[in-house]
Amino acid sequence: MTKSLNSNFKRQRRNQKSAQELVDGILSGNKADLAQGITMLESSKPEHHRMADEIINGCLPHSGKSIRVGITGVPGVGKSTFIEAFGNHLIEQGHKIAVLAIDPSSQKSGGSILGDKTRMETLVRKEEAFVRPSPSKGSLGGVAKATRESIILCEAAGFDFIIVETVGVGQSEIAVRGMVDFFLLLMLAGAGDELQGIKRGIMEMADALVITKADIEEKTKVKAAMTEYKNAMHLFPPHESDWIPVVSSCSAISGEGIEKINEIIGSYANTTKLNGFFDKNRTRQDLKWMEERVNELILESLKNKNGFQEKSNELATKITQGKISPFRAAEQLLKDLNIT
Amino acid sequence: MTKSLNSNFKRQRRNQKSAQELVDGILSGNKADLAQGITMLESSKPEHHRMADEIINGCLPHSGKSIRVGITGVPGVGKSTFIEAFGNHLIEQGHKIAVLAIDPSSQKSGGSILGDKTRMETLVRKEEAFVRPSPSKGSLGGVAKATRESIILCEAAGFDFIIVETVGVGQSEIAVRGMVDFFLLLMLAGAGDELQGIKRGIMEMADALVITKADIEEKTKVKAAMTEYKNAMHLFPPHESDWIPVVSSCSAISGEGIEKINEIIGSYANTTKLNGFFDKNRTRQDLKWMEERVNELILESLKNKNGFQEKSNELATKITQGKISPFRAAEQLLKDLNIT
Incomplete structure (x- = not known):
């Protein structure tokens, strides 16, 4: 809640538009909004991911x-x-x-x-x-x-x-x-x-x-x-x-x-x-897109889980000390997190 | 159990060596075993994955x-x-x-x-x-x-x-x-x-x-x-x-x-x-390797989960029929499988 308020506040301060505002702008052909929307897609900041998703979903039907x-x-x-x-x-x-x-x-x-x-x-x-x-x-x-x-x-x-x-x-x-x-x-x-x-x-x-x-x-x-x-x-x-x-x-x-x-x-x-x-090719591209997006979402959601980052850092330290191979470390991480 | 017996049988019939035999051969410098080991790493067949893992783990200390x-x-x-x-x-x-x-x-x-x-x-x-x-x-x-x-x-x-x-x-x-x-x-x-x-x-x-x-x-x-x-x-x-x-x-x-x-x-x-x-660079490469291996293992294990393939096929059909966008389909799949 605080976080969301906070980000709303920041957004307003920077005069940044909301996802819906950007979608509306894009649909009306506004090139500045289009450029800003693409900037959101390109952003690696986690806080931009949700906004990017909303923009894409808003544009897809068109x-x-x-x-x-x-x-x-x-x-x-x-x-x-x-x-x-x-x-x-x-x-x-x-x-x-x-x-x-x-x-x-x-x-x-x-x-x-x-x-x-x-x-x-x-x-x-x-x-x-x-x-x-x-x-x-x-x-x-x-x-x-x-x-x-x-x-x-x-x-x-x-x-x-x-x-x-x-x-x-x-x-x-x-x-x-x-x-x-x-x-x-x-x-x-x-x-x-x-x-x-x-x-x-x-x-x-x-x-x-x-x-x-x-x-x-x-x-x-x-x-x-x-x-x-x-x-x-x-x-x-x-x-x-x-x-x-x-x-x-x-x-x-x-x-x-x-x-x-x-x-x-x-x-x-x-x-x-x-x-x-023509259509067959586009459908095939869409299926591939879904697959890539699924992979992305899976990795994103698991890496946000409790303990992932801590465990991962622990194992990284062990790799640095030469105590475990990266290959074994990966197996260990999944085991520790009950993913396998 | 049956599967494992079955694959043992197949292996013997084809006169294929076990992971341990290949590791022993590789460690003794046998080039034919080395070649066969690499073939296992390159294989996309799921039944070769475990064997490839064993070979790598056997070779890593050396x-x-x-x-x-x-x-x-x-x-x-x-x-x-x-x-x-x-x-x-x-x-x-x-x-x-x-x-x-x-x-x-x-x-x-x-x-x-x-x-x-x-x-x-x-x-x-x-x-x-x-x-x-x-x-x-x-x-x-x-x-x-x-x-x-x-x-x-x-x-x-x-x-x-x-x-x-x-x-x-x-x-x-x-x-x-x-x-x-x-x-x-x-x-x-x-x-x-x-x-x-x-x-x-x-x-x-x-x-x-x-x-x-x-x-x-x-x-x-x-x-x-x-x-x-x-x-x-x-x-x-x-x-x-x-x-x-x-x-x-x-x-x-x-x-x-x-x-x-x-x-x-x-x-x-x-x-x-x-x-x-020199060492710093190798360690960094190892950490990257662990990260990539973790991603691979996560995706592998989730895609073997119950329902993943069925749900995925259902959504693929909907994409083909133009009923859902690939982007939404990916979100839906993760929701259906309780991954998010």
Whole structure:
């Protein structure tokens, strides 16, 4: 009781909105409230968890009506420039777009390597766009969780085209693939995929592969790269969606090929909505989400139980003294708490 | 009871050894038993979990007496060739080396992209070497867990130099950094770090950065790259270990610079053992290991509880029918099972 009063008091002092106020703001399309809601999702403070849950539950009934697109490619491929050009094109077509980023790569310093704030300059100034940099700290799991939940909030705020950008080349793509409808891989012509660090596993996940900077590179080089990638993609097992991945090219500067990418995504959505894969994929993602959320809730509730922290600290001391192995200590902890 | 008899029977039929037999074999340095033990750790079958636990507990008292080195670099940098040359050098110095790999990148096809079997040909034939490819499937978490436990088994089998190789460029490096004493980053001269996909976060974690293929590249190019990287590394915050990361170069073909890398690692071990960081780091890794193991055991035990699977399936059906959000379903599941 005192605690709750206390936190109410603090909230008022800081002029922070309640969960319901934020939900109302988000549903009315207020970008400041959307940003504040996402900040709650990203917060690691336990006192923000309940508020985050309320916001998500408030937004969920109004979510789902967007196309969710994951975009990846190595640093240097021109992701931001592409997203800026593509996003502006989508806005011209009447869309409202949200750009979220997953980049848990610079864990040690906790800072984003890309200096997100200076990117996508024209896009961030548009009323119809919402650009949110990646949370600057946290594990991939935590960052991915926050991004998945942010999608819900963006959709509730009326954004109908969600772009999830990922900077890494590897594990984070798998996380993103698990939360989007369409996965787009950007590549450079002529750099060779070995050096680009693009791995088979990433190419296999792509629904489209687009060669960027088609204005700078020689036409023959772009064509050769497209042929090479088309051949490579043919060797992969067919997608469960029955969609045949498309290889294309574009220039974010001249705008050439940008419109085509939107058409490809539209065609993918039509095809997979007709054959049932679109919904099947979303349901599967939802089931996975439930599973992850269950794990999270279980661990949260047990670790708040009486004695957990004390016992855990005792065993940690023993590990530090070399008296017990971490493996045995874990077993002991569960036994002491009657969990097994 | 019947189950246990049954599994004993099956075990005998397949001529499979018991946990104790495998531990005895591992402690006597038998590589076939070591391989079979690791297979148990990697197994996702619940009936193998208990056996895996017994093997780990049997090996733990005999572990810890090695130096653990993580090696990373983009595909194409020549990791295998390097590890082959470096490993053979270590064997000449009287070491027994184990090479483990973490590569959860090709999740969809489940196959390793590198065709591990044909790699490190001379090394795999040496009595003093044990080479184990990455498990071909599983999440990064699962693969990392198996690798961490495999280190224990290799050490118990008498291997005193453990190399953990990672192929990705991103999240898996963070996992590897969490289980080794020394982290080595391989780089190419003149390819530019942007194109190499090496991110600031990875460079920051490195205790040494080594330019490979120094025989192929022009000397001036190698020198220029070394200077460039030295300058770049100076800009990072100092390591907690007080170790100043070293930039070096080598040729796996001519052998030039290979010995020096072993000296660098030795010097690192001396320095950090003297200033206490070596043990502090291992203890910290152990505490993290305990935490992860606790999470794993909690989830395992709860999911084996009565009603969990049934309730979970019921809610999954409701999600599929669009009757409940995954987020609410997770809350409902815990409520139904009285976990919260």
